[in-house]
Amino acid sequence: TATYRGQHATFNITVDGLKSIRLVKPTLKFLKGTTSPNLTNGLQIFYTCSDQVETELQLSDSKVTIDTSSVNLGVEGTYTVTVTVTHEGNSISDTYDVVIYALESIAVSNYKNEFIYSNNAPTFSTGALTVTGHFSDGSERDLSSSEYTVSAPDNMEVGTHTVTVSSTIGATKSTTYEIRVVEDYPTAVTSVDITNWNDTFVEGQAFSKTG
Numbered sequence: 001t002a003t004y005r006g007q008h009a010t011f012n013i014t015v016d017g018l019k020s021i022r023l024v025k026p027t028l029k030f031l032k033g034t035t036s037p038n039l040t041n042g043l044q045i046f047y048t049c050s051d052q053v054e055t056e057l058q059l060s061d062s063k064v065t066i067d068t069s070s071v072n073l074g075v076e077g078t079y080t081v082t083v084t085v086t087h088e089g090n091s092i093s094d095t096y097d098v099v100i101y102a103l104e105s106i107a108v109s110n111y112k113n114e115f116i117y118s119n120n121a122p123t124f125s126t127g128a129l130t131v132t133g134h135f136s137d138g139s140e141r142d143l144s145s146s147e148y149t150v151s152a153p154d155n156m157e158v159g160t161h162t163v164t165v166s167s168t169i170g171a172t173k174s175t176t177y178e179i180r181v182v183e184d185y186p187t188a189v190t191s192v193d194i195t196n197w198n199d200t201f202v203e204g205q206a207f208s209k210t211g
Contacts, residue, residue: 017050017087017088017090018047018048018086018087018088018090018091018092019048019049019052020047020048021045021046021083021092021093021094022046022048022054023044023045023094024042024046025043025097026040026041026096028041028042028096028097028099029098029101029137030098030099030100030101031100031102031103031135031169031170032073032074032075032100032101032102032170032171033169033170033171034073035073037073039068039071039081039098040059040066040068043066044056045059045064045083045085047085047087047092049087057085063085063087064083064084064085065084065085065086066081066082066083067083067084071098071100072100073100075100076100076101076102076136078099079097079099079100080096080097080098081096081098082094082095083095099137101135101137101139102135102136103133103134103135103169103170103171103173104173105133105134105173106132106133106134106143106165106167106173106174107131107132107134107175108129108130108131108132108177109129109130110130111127111128111130111163112126113177113179114179114180114181115156115179115182116183117156117158117181117184118184121155122156122181124152124153124163129150129165130142131148131167133147133167133169133173146168148165148166149165150163150164151163151164156181157181158181158182158183159180159181160179160181161180161181162176162177162178163176163177163178165177
């Protein structure tokens with residue numbers, strides 16, 4: 001109500017107050033030990049005031065506070081990120097999850113397991129080695145060559161040798177496989193042909209292989 005020289009007037013004032021917020025929540029999963037991941041990738045924030053008009057906010061807007069302090073990239077688990085929107089003194093918060101998962105084991109396949117020793121020791125190679133990672137979230141994938149190391153045998157003498165494969169992502173996981181180095185034997189003779197032999201001799205004649 002306003003008063004001027006004894007006259008009164010009443011009018012309404014609408015305060016554009018914050019009513020609700022809505023998050024488009026991302027599905028974020030990171031391998032344990034990942035450095036500097038984007039913990040807001042895919043996040044969208046909307047807010048609605050008294051006018052019932054929904055407006056999208058930029059993540060960098062001064063109205064927005066995103067708390068990622070609970071996320072521990074070095075420990076497997078599910079963590080909560082809190083998003084708070086503050087407008088005209090009112091604040092509303094919502095949350096979404098970030099999953100940190102771990103490499104649990106690795107398996108190898110398609111490796112070369114036999115080598116031939118011919119005059120000199122053969123050169124070690126992995127052949128078409130495939131290294132598959134099995135993760136705590138139930139997923140699996142083939143690791144790239146930069147995500148594992150191969151420890152070659154100390155020597156390639158004839159015999160059985162052990163090869164060790166170790167991951168270089170997350171916690172180190174290792175597995176082994178065996179290779180054999182075998183001698184290069186000459187091809188076995190399975191039959192011979194004899195021609196031009198002498199099969200007739202007279203008494204007292206010396207033996208001769210040819211006629």
